[in-house]
Amino acid sequence: MITSIQGVLAAATPLRAVVELGGLGYEVNIPVTTAERLPAVGAEVRLHTLVIYREDSQTLYGFASPADRDFFRLMIEHVKGVGPKVALTIMSKLSLPALQAAIDAADVPLLARCPGIGKKTAERLVIELKGKVGVGSSAALSAASAGKGDDAAGEDGGAAPAHNSHHDAILALGALGYKPADADKAVRTAALKLGTAATTEALIKEALS
Structure with a gap:
């Protein structure tokens, strides 16, 4: 199996x-949330990958971190009606920390706003994945994040701390009245500017500036 390129x-x-x-x-094939973290064309890049084999084709999917890739795999293997194309669309709309938070909170309306996802599929995401994902709740995702610190842009530091600060910043903006999708976008933009080592406080301050 090709696990990275x-x-x-x-x-x-x-x-x-x-x-x-x-x-x-x-x-x-990559989600928008990974495309946002790519380096400039001509630079070296590393993507964490999963190959989907079909009778007449094989398709390579790539992600910024092992945790993103493992979440993609969980969706297509455990949620009825979610294939690679739909899973990629979901991960293009919301970052992994935002998806984890939505599933943990059973936020079906937020998940249902992802393109191609209706209420029933959003409910399946919650039912099938709650307890399997979330910061600190998934053995597979936690192990991958803690053990492999490389990301698509080649930045320093592990994936888990970045995801924790990202997740906490989203929750903080939500408490300030931001809609979940807007909070996620603001924090993603701040993280791109500050880097993956940014603290929760720094992300919040940049998102609000």
Whole structure:
């Protein structure tokens, strides 16, 4: 199984990246939340990957962190009606910390606002994944985040602290009256500016500026 790919970023769009490695160009399907963290074209990039095999094709999906990839796998393996395309759409709308928080809080209306997701599918996400995801609640995601600190942009630091501060900042903005999706977007924008090592306080301050 191909669990990661590292090479030169040859091209990128919000939903696809081409990584050149050993004279070959690999097309990788990515969510918008990973595209936001890609380096400039021509720079070295590493994506954590999952290959989906079909009778007539094989498709490579890539993510900024092992935790993102593992959440994608959980959705397509455990939630009826959620295939790779829908799962990628969900992860393009909301970041992993926001999705974790929504599932933990059983926020069906927020999940249902993801393109291609109706109320029933949103309810399935909560029923099937609650207890399997969330900061500190999933053994698989926690182990992946703690053990592998590389991300798509090659930034320093582990994934777990970044996700914790991101998650806490989203909750804080929500307490200030932000809608969950707006809070997530504001914190993602702040994280891009400040880097993955930013504290919760720094993310909140930047998001509010």
